[in-house]
Structures are given as C-alpha cells and as structure tokens.
Amino acid sequence: xxxxxxxxxxxxxxxxxxxxxxxxxxxxxxxxxxxxxxxxxxxxxxxxxxxxxxxxxxxxxxxxxxxxxxxxxxxxxxxxxxxxxxxxxxxxxxxxxxxxxxxxxxxxxxxxxxxxxxxxxxxxxxxxxxxxxxxxxxxxxxxxxxxxxxxxxxxxxxxxxxxxxxxxxxxxxxxxxxxxxxxxxxxxxxxxxxxxxxxxxxxxxxxxxxxxxxxxxxxxxxxxxxxxxxxx
Amino acid sequence: xxxxxxxxxxxxxxxxxxxxxxxxxxxxxxxxxxxxxxxxxxxxxxxxxxxxxxxxxxxxxxxxxxxxxxxxxxxxxxxxxxxxxxxxxxxxxxxxxxxxxxxxxxxxxxxxxxxxxxxxxxxxxxxxxxxxxxxxxxxxxxxxxxxxxxxxxxxxxxxxxxxxxxxxxxxxxxxxxxxxxxxxxxxxxxxxxxxxxxxxxxxxxxxxxxxxxxxxxxxxxxxxxxxxxxxxxxxxxxxxxxxxxxxxxxxxxxxxxxxxxxxxxxxxxxxxxxxxxxxxxxxxxxxxxxxxxxxxxxxxxxxxxxxxxxxxxxxxxxxxxxxxxxxxxxxxxxxxxxxxxxxxxxxxxxxxxxxxxxxxxxxxxxxxxxxxxxxxxxxxxxxxxxxxxxxxxxxxxxxxxxxxxxxxxxxxxxxxxxxxx
Numbered sequence: 001x002x003x004x005x006x007x008x009x010x011x012x013x014x015x016x017x018x019x020x021x022x023x024x025x026x027x028x029x030x031x032x033x034x035x036x037x038x039x040x041x042x043x044x045x046x047x048x049x050x051x052x053x054x055x056x057x058x059x060x061x062x063x064x065x066x067x068x069x070x071x072x073x074x075x076x077x078x079x080x081x082x083x084x085x086x087x088x089x090x091x092x093x094x095x096x097x098x099x100x101x102x103x104x105x106x107x108x109x110x111x112x113x114x115x116x117x118x119x120x121x122x123x124x125x126x127x128x129x130x131x132x133x134x135x136x137x138x139x140x141x142x143x144x145x146x147x148x149x150x151x152x153x154x155x156x157x158x159x160x161x162x163x164x165x166x167x168x169x170x171x172x173x174x175x176x177x178x179x180x181x182x183x184x185x186x187x188x189x190x191x192x193x194x195x196x197x198x199x200x201x202x203x204x205x206x207x208x209x210x211x212x213x214x215x216x217x218x219x220x221x222x223x224x225x226x227x228x229x230x231x232x
Numbered sequence: 233x234x235x236x237x238x239x240x241x242x243x244x245x246x247x248x249x250x251x252x253x254x255x256x257x258x259x260x261x262x263x264x265x266x267x268x269x270x271x272x273x274x275x276x277x278x279x280x281x282x283x284x285x286x287x288x289x290x291x292x293x294x295x296x297x298x299x300x301x302x303x304x305x306x307x308x309x310x311x312x313x314x315x316x317x318x319x320x321x322x323x324x325x326x327x328x329x330x331x332x333x334x335x336x337x338x339x340x341x342x343x344x345x346x347x348x349x350x351x352x353x354x355x356x357x358x359x360x361x362x363x364x365x366x367x368x369x370x371x372x373x374x375x376x377x378x379x380x381x382x383x384x385x386x387x388x389x390x391x392x393x394x395x396x397x398x399x400x401x402x403x404x405x406x407x408x409x410x411x412x413x414x415x416x417x418x419x420x421x422x423x424x425x426x427x428x429x430x431x432x433x434x435x436x437x438x439x440x441x442x443x444x445x446x447x448x449x450x451x452x453x454x455x456x457x458x459x460x461x462x463x464x465x466x467x468x469x470x471x472x473x474x475x476x477x478x479x480x481x482x483x484x485x486x487x488x489x490x491x492x493x494x495x496x497x498x499x500x501x502x503x504x505x506x507x508x509x510x511x512x513x514x515x516x517x518x519x520x521x522x523x524x525x526x527x528x529x530x531x532x533x534x535x536x537x538x539x540x541x542x543x544x545x546x547x548x549x550x551x552x553x554x555x556x557x558x559x560x561x562x563x564x565x566x567x568x569x570x571x572x573x574x575x576x577x578x579x580x581x582x583x584x585x586x587x588x589x590x591x592x593x594x595x596x597x598x599x600x601x602x603x604x605x606x607x608x609x610x611x612x613x614x615x616x617x618x619x620x621x622x623x624x625x626x627x628x629x630x631x632x633x634x635x636x637x638x639x640x641x642x643x644x645x646x647x648x649x650x651x652x653x
Contacts, residue, residue, distance in 0.1 A: 035488050060490040069481030075244035076237070087233040088489040116244070132485065 003195035004029055007043070011188070016162070016172040018186035020179065020216075022224050026195040027175040028068070031144050034173065035065045047140055061089065064138030064170075068145045070125045071132065074118035078109055078128045081117060082135060089136035096135070103131040106164075107157055123154030130158055134165060141165065143174035147181060159185055183216040191223050198223040234499020241473065242503070248469055252507055253514060256462030260515050264454040264528055278306040282321040282333035282382075285309060289341025291406050295334070298402050318380070325382040332387065332395060335380040345410060347374045352414045379403065451529045455519040456540075456612030457585045460605055462515065463508050463547050464576045467555040470504050471568040474559025493647055497640065501552050508548030509541070516540070532616075539615045539622060546632040547608035553639035554604070560643040579605045607631045 003026045011017045019027045032038040034045065036052050036059065044051065050059050072081045082100040091099065104110045107127040112120065117128060130146060146162070147155045159181065166172050176182050182189060183203045190200040199206055203216055210219045242249060281299070285292045299305045308330070310316060316324075321333035350372075381399065383392050477483045486496055519531035533540060555572070562568035580586065582596065583605030589597055600606045611628035614620035 035484075037484065037487060057490050060488060063488065065484065065488040067481055067484045069484065071481035071483075071485045073237070073241060073482060074480070076240055080237070080240055084233055084237045085485055085489070088485070088491045090490070 004033075004040075004043075005195040007195065007197065009190060009197065009200075011171065011173060013048075013171050014166070014169065016166050016174070016185060016187045018182040018189040019173065019175045019192055020177075020182055020189060020220060021175075021192035025193045025224075027192055028144055029195075030192070031142050031173070031175060035063065035142050036060065061136075062139040064133040064136065064141040066130050066133035066141070066143045066146050068148065070117075070129050072117045072125065072128055075116055077114045077116055078104060078120070079113040081128060082131055085132040086135040091136060099135055100131070103135065104128075107131060107161060123150040126150045126154060127158060130161065134170070137168070138170060140171045140173065143172065145175055145177065147176065147178060155181070179216045179220055189216070191220060193224045234496055235503045238473070238500055238503035242469075242507070252466070252469060253511060256459075256465070256511050256515055257518050259462060260455060260458045260518060261522070261526065263458050264451055264519075264523070265526060267450050267454050279304060279331055280306045280308050282316055282324060282330050283307045283309050284316050284318050284321050284333060284335040286318075286338040287336045287340040289339075291341040291344060291403075292336040294406050295336060295399070295402060299334075302398075322382050325384050328384050328386055331384045331391075333382040334399065335382070337377050337379065340377050340379070343374050343377055344407065345414070346372065348407070348410050348414045350374070352411065352418050356415075356418045451519060451523060451531050452616050455515065455531050456616060457609055459512060459515045459544070460547055460583075460608045460612065461576070461580050461585055462511055463544065463608075464551045464554070464579065464605060465573075466504055466508055466511075466548070466551045467558060467576055468569055468572040470500065470552060470555030471559035471562060471572050472565050473500070474556065475562050475565050475568045479564070493644055497556055497644070500556065501549075501640075504552050504555070505545065505548050508551065509544060512541070512544040512548075536615050539620070539625065540612065542622070542629065543608060543611040543615060543625065546611075546629045547604070549636035550604040550608065550632040550639075553636035553643075557639040557643040557646075560647050579603050582606065583609055585609065604632055604635045607635075 003024070007026075007030070009030075019030060021027050029038060033040050034047065036056065047059050048062060050062075052059060073084075076084070079100055082103070083096060086096045086100065101110065101113070104113050107130070109124060109127055109131075112124065117125060120128065126146065126149070130143075133143075134141060141162075143162070147158055150158070155178075162172060162174075163185070174186075186203060188201070189203055189206060191198045191206070199209070199219070201209070206219045207213045207215060210222050213219045213222060242252075283292075283296060283299070285296070296307055296309075299307045308316070311320065311324070316333075318335045321330075321335065324330050325333045379399070381396065383395075477486065486493075516531065516533060516537070520533060521530070524530045554575075558568055558572055558575075562571065582600050583589075583603035584592075584600055585605060589600045589606060592600060607628040611620075611625050611632075614624055614628070618624075
C-alpha cells in the first residue's frame with residue numbers, strides 16, 4: 001500500500017531521524033521512495049541536493065540501505081557477503097578487507113567471519129545486514145527496522161555502532177516499532193500515520209507537547225489511537 | 233567480483249553442480265545408447281515378431297527366411313510349442329507382449345503363382361507365342377490376398393512404417409521373382425536364365441572431408457542435439473538464481489547500489505557461459521573417449537572442435553538470455569523452474585532435437601525456424617556433417633546472438649519498468 005499524502009519533511013545533515021508509526025502508516029513506503037526502490041506518483045525530493053531524476057548514480061554512491069529483510073546470500077560466509085557488497089561501491093583490495101574485519105570485530109562477529117550466514121542466529125544476521133549497508137561510509141543511511149527480532153545484546157551493539165557512525169558524520173533515517181529505543185537513539189522524530197505526519201520534533205519536545213505523556217509511547221498512543229492496525 | 237560471487241553460490245550448492253554437470257552426461261549417454269541400439273543390428277537386440285503361417289508355401293518360407301536373415305528380427309512361430317493362430321497373435325500383440333505379428337493367408341503361394349501364370353499366359357499368347365492348337369484353359373478367378381500385420385499400439389509410427397516398407401519390398405521381390413520364373417517356363421527357355429538381380433541399385437554418396445567419407449551415425453546426430461538440450465537447461469538454475477535474489481532481499485541491495493543491472497547481468501552471463509562451455513567439453517569428452525567403451529561409435533570431432541566450440545558458445549548465449557528473461561519476469565521459483573523446464577523441452581521439440589524438422593507438418597516446419605535450438609542444431613550439423621566453414625555458420629550464430637540480445641534487452645526493460653527510479 002503506497003500511502004503518503006501531503007508529505008513534507010526536511011531532515012538535516014547529521015541527524016538520527018526516526019520515522020515512527022503503526023503498521024501500514026507509510027514508513028517503509030517513504031524509506032523505499034528515498035532509497036529509489038519505489039517511484040513516487042507525485043512530489044519530489046532531494047538527498048544532499050541531488051535528485052534521482054538527474055543524479056541517480058551519485059545518490060546511490062552516498063546512501064546506504066539496510067532493509068528489513070536479511071539481504072544477504074545465505075550460502076556465502078559473512079566475509080564473502082561483505083566483500084561482495086563492498087565491491088559494489090567501488091571498494092577493493094586491502095582497504096575493503098580491513099573495513100570488513102573492523103566492522104565484524106566491532107559487532108562481535110569476527111570469529112564467525114568465515115561461517116555461512118545461513119548458520120547464523122537472527123541477531124547475527126541483522127548485524128551482518130547492517131555492515132553490508134555501511135561499508136562504504138554512506139553520507140545518508142536508511143535503516144528499516146534494524147533491530148526487529150533481535151535479542152537485547154544484539155540490539156545494544158547495533159545501536160552503539162549506529163551512534164558511532166552518526167558521530168563520524170552519517171545522517172541516519174530509520175524506522176522502528178521500538179519506541180523506547182527510538183526515544184533514546186533519535187535526535188529527531190516524525191510520527192506518521194495514514195501517510196500523514198502527525199507530529200515532528202525532538203523526542204523531548206514531542207513528550208512535552210503532549211498532555212500527560214511520560215514517554216514517546218504515550219505520545220504515540222495519543223496521536224495514533226489504540227485500535228489494531230493490521231494491514232495486508 | 234560478480235562472477236566470483238556466482239561461482240561461490242554455485243560451489244556451495246552441490247546438488248546444483250551435480251545437476252549442471254553430471255545430469256547432462258547421464259542424459260547424453262542414456263539417449264545415445266538407446267537411439268543407437270534402435271538402429272543398430274546387434275544380435276542380442278533382435279526384436280521378436282510373431283509369424284502366423286497359414287500358407288505353408290514358398291512365399292511364407294521366403295518371408296520367414298528373409299526376416300530371420302535380417303538380423304533385426306527373430307521370428308516366433310510357436311508359443312509353448314503350439315503353432316500360433318491369428319487370434320493368439322492378435323491378443324499377444326495388442327496386449328504388448330510382442331511388437332508385431334505377420335499373418336500370411338492360406339494358399340498365398342499357390343494363388344500368387346496361379347495369378348502370375350494367368351497373366352503371363354495372357355501376355356505370351358497375345359504375342360503369338362502360345363500353342364494355337366491348345367485348348368484354351370478356363371480362367372479361374374483368383375481373389376486378391378491380404379498379408380495382415382498387427383502392431384502393438386505402443387509401437388512408434390516410424391518403426392511401423394519401416395517394418396511395413398520392408399515387408400512390402402520383400403513381397404514385391406517374391407512376386408517379381410515368380411513372374412520371371414513363370415515367363416521362363418512359359419517360353420520354354422529352360423536353359424536361358426533371366427538375370428533376376430535388380431538392375432537399378434542405390435548408392436549413397438556421402439560428403440567427404442580430406443578425402444575421407446563422413447558417414448553419419450547415431451552419435452554424430454545425437455551428441456550435438458542432446459548437448460544443445462543440456463546447454464539450454466542452464467535456463468533453470470539461472471532463472472532460479474535471479475528469482476532467489478528477488479525473494480532473499482539481496483535484490484534490494486543490488487537495486488540501491490551504484491552498480492548497473494547490466495554489470496550484474498554481465499557477471500551472471502559470464503559465469504553461466506563458463507558453465508555451458510564446461511558442460512559442452514565434458515559431453516564432447518564423453519562422446520569421444522567414453523562412448524567406444526560403451527559399444528558406441530566415438531564422436532569424430534577431428535578438425536571441428538573450434539567451430540563446435542563457437543556454436544556451443546553462441547548457443548550458451550541464447551540459453552542464458554532466455555534464463556535471464558525468465559528469471560526477471562518470474563516472481564517465484566515455483567513459476568520459473570517448471571516453466572523453464574517445459575519451455576526448454578518445447579524449444580527442443582520444435583527445434584528438431586527429437587523429430588527432424590523435415591519430418592514435421594508444414595506449419596511446425598515454419599515454427600521450427602524460430603527455435604534457437606534449431607539454429608544451434610543446424611549449426612552443429614553444419615560443422616559435423618556438412619563440412620561448413622565459419623562463414624557458413626554466420627546466419628545461425630547471428631540468430632543465436634540476436635536472441636541473447638533481444639531476451640536480455642527485454643529483461644532489462646522489464647526490470648527498469650519495475651524499478652522505481
């Protein structure tokens with residue numbers, strides 16, 4: 001379901017921007033449009049001043065994408081997957097090999113570098129999935145539910161890694177259902193529902209602006225309601 | 233790197249590797265052995281046929297002797313030491329216990345001779361050679377005789393018509409011989425023996441390479457045909473490979489990274505071309521070196537290997553183009569695998585792998601011209617059997633490459649349309 005209406009968003013460089021919303025709100029659609037996977041029926045956008053219509057190749061070089069699916073070859077090892085995906089961004093030789101080793105090491109996977117991804121747990125796959133999207137040091141990183149289905153240890157490692165990446169200058173745009181995670185992690189948040197931005201601001205401002213809200217979850221419920229949002 | 237990745241993916245899938253390399257070899261050996269024995273006159277592969285002899289005369293004896301001498305058939309005249317009747321033969325054949333039965337009617341020899349006698353006498357008397365004083369004999373009416381043939385319904389038409397032709401020829405020879413003999417008797421030229429051997433004979437003139445005759449055998453026909461068939465089966469693993477990328481999510485990465493689809497497809501094309509060529513050389517190796525140990529003639533590739541490799545390469549291009557298109561359009565492996573398998577079989581059938589194109593109905597002959605397998609097969613035959621040069625092969629090679637270009641372009645356009653930006 002492609003469902004974005006009257007959607008205007010300005011994400012600043014260096015932000016960790018969280019797109020929060022119930023199922024079917026339009027979060028993944030927005031990420032897919034920004035990554036160039038879905039063509040918008042109307043409207044326009046630029047990334048770092050570039051548009052897909054004119055600068056598709058340049059945009060692809062500066063963005064990183066971490067999809068919700070494990071976008072990895074299960075029969076290849078973690079190292080083989082990462083070397084392949086890194087090479088797609090022009091990385092090669094020792095530079096690439098070292099980057100792969102450093103990233104695997106940081107995310108606690110170095111000793112599993114030469115094991116097939118199909119043998120990994122969900123949390124391990126998530127971490128490899130993340131590395132595959134950031135090997136080329138993207139300026140803008142899109143993450144669609146990067147911590148879904150992982151244990152708390154994996155989640156903490158992933159969030160810590162993303163914070164470091166952000167410190168080194170990467171703008172992060174991410175979607176999540178974990179509101180407490182988003183509250184701690186994001187510098188800026190947009191609460192989206194039915195393709196409309198209901199509220200936008202820093203987590204602190206959003207909580208302060210909502211009556212009786214103690215945390216982001218209260219803000220979320222207050223804006224989007226209590227009813228179930230199952231979509232097909 | 234794309235090629236290396238494809239190599240690793242294949243290496244990790246041993247089932248796939250076995251399918252790619254071993255199954256074509258099994259296919260080529262099995263089919264060639266079967267087809268070779270169909271035409272080869274080997275003593276232990278004689279086909280038993282039932283002969284019901286109600287005639288007990290010269291004709292049935294000649295038919296029996298000729299069939300026995302043919303090296304193709306063994307003649308069965310009794311079952312459990314009881315002479316076979318027409319009813320028994322009919323039941324045995326229709327139930328598939330025997331492939332055919334021949335029923336020779338009673339008095340066939342006697343009536344054939346009577347008929348010939350009457351005809352010859354009429355001719356001789358019209359020429360004034362008969363004794364004018366002789367009292368004209370009363371002409372007895374001789375009814376036409378029918379040799380009945382029963383075939384197992386499962387028997388192929390080609391076998392049926394082959395056997396019918398040989399029996400027809402056999403009967404004609406008997407008739408001719410009887411006519412000559414009767415003339416001899418009627419003319420009273422006891423000492424003058426007619427030359428009864430055929431005046432017109434046939435000689436097949438076969439093409440020559442380096443003054444050596446190229447005599448086609450089942451191997452020269454089968455190996456190119458089934459090699460091509462195996463090469464085209466690359467469509468299945470290749471299309472599955474592409475569909476898997478879509479369903480695994482890796483496609484998202486491939487779409488969002490700066491490398492173009494053309495480069496990704498080029499990597500796949502190169503890897504699968506290498507596989508096609510390895511398949512080809514393995515099959516040729518088996519046909520050249522292993523076939524003699526299996527009692528089959530070795531494939532003669534002398535002086536042809538380079539041109540054959542070129543044909544295999546271009547056939548590989550065509551197969552890969554088709555695989556890329558199928559993998560791009562199909563959404564699931566359940567769509568791509570069965571469609572790939574059946575379409576390859578259809579292309580093979582249309583292309584003349586099983587039934588020669590010239591033996592097809594007119595409309596199918598026209599359709600055959602559009603099958604890449606037909607272009608590949610013709611090119612292989614041109615090289616192996618018609619002593620063709622690279623220039624002679626250009627039309628077929630051009631068509632095969634054009635097929636690759638067209639299918640890949642359609643796949644890229646389809647992908648672009650599906651792509652968002």
